[in-house]
Amino acid sequence: MRDPFRKESVRLGLALEEMCLFAAxxxxxxxxxxxxxxxxLAxxxxxxxxxxxxxxxxx
Structure with missing residues (x-):
């Protein structure tokens, strides 16, 4: 049970990091x-x- 949760957590963290960089x-x-x-540019x-x-x- 922990392994799928951990994988999803890592995937979500990476996706959010990418979104933050894109937004910045x-x-x-x-x-x-x-x-x-x-x-x-606008x-x-x-x-x-x-x-x-x-x-x-x-x-």
């Missing part, structure tokens, strides 16, 4: 886009939000 990069990109008035950051939402659903 999105925040950096959004800030940069706002400060430099970079529309293309659009990529917005598109990345959809990816983050999909990752959240998978977790």
């Amino acid at each position: 990069q999105a925040m950096r990109d959004t800030t940069t886009a706002l400060l430099t008035v970079d529309r293309a 659009e990529r950051a917005i598109a990345g939000d959809v990816e983050l939402d999909m990752r959240r659903v998978r977790v």
Whole structure:
């Protein structure tokens, strides 16, 4: 019983870590886009939000 729980716990931890890194990069990109008035970067950051939402659903 412990082994499946441990494996799922590790998988969940890694997925959350990946999501946090992804979100942090999105925040950096959004800030940069706002400060430099970079529309293309802003659009990529917005598109990345959809990816983050999909990752959240998978977790």
